[in-house]
Amino acid sequence: MKHQESMNVIKKRLIQLGVKVEEESVDIVEFESWLKKFPEIFAKYQHQGDVKIEKCLEHFLTFKFLQISSSDVFIDIAAAGSPFVDALNKKNIKSYRLDLAYPQGVNGVNIGGDASKTPLPDQFATTLALHCAYECFQGDADILLIKESERILKSKGAIGIIPLYIDEIYYNATSPFCNQAEISFDKGAKKIWRDDQYHVPFSRHYSPDAFYQRIYQSLSPKMKGKIIFFNNFISLMNHFKGQRIYCNFLFIATKG
DSSP, X not given: OHHHHHHHHHXXXXXXXXXXXXXXXXXXXXXXXXXXXXXXXXXHHTTSGGGHHHHHXXXXXXXXXXXXXXXXXXXXETOTTOSHHHHHHHXXXXXXXXXXXXXXXEETTEEESBTTBOSOOTTOEEEEEEESOGGGOOTTHHHHHHHHHHHHEEEEEXXXXXXXXXXXXXXXXXXXXXXGGGOOOOTTOEEEEOOSTTOOSOXXXXXXXXXXXXXXXXXXXXXXXXXXXXXXXXXHHHHSTTOOOOXXXXXXXXXX
């Protein structure tokens, strides 16, 4: 109940700031049906312990709420080893994956480069998505990504970010096993140690005010943003025993 109360406080504060917030419930039957159509996704994440459902759910929610279809040109940003693009291409949805780890430039479906400064032409894609990646964009890369997405999206195209990590306080989490001198921490954010097996150098958790000031307020007049709040994460965790569900918020910005 404490988590539910915290999410409601965050939702209320976002609305007070002027952020458009829509509330949705995840349809568990629809999600499980979708997983059967995308067996590659579950196969990839089935050994991820208590977050395997969360990882699958993130892809389902972007697919549904970005309305990805065969008319799209889709890019999975910071895709790493995700099979999502291959699964979409099998269904005749033209798709690419972008990551710093890939060789520079466009090589088949792989795009190597900085997501905030891509090698792509204007109006290249209709749909962009990030799955558990945006929080790792250090410095002003989170802001620059939104500006770059506007450039490479076609009119009426959209970018989706899930989870959008928003908490009651603004903080940057970092692993004590990483070189702190190499990390760009946000001014005004609390620094919190993240001592777990993942050794993540940096992850950003906005407060409602920080999200509004850094991202929502900086959207150009051509980009319309909204947050979708998924309100039944407790039901999801009760259904999927032993799983952690934390994709409470999905941010969508649409061009035009």
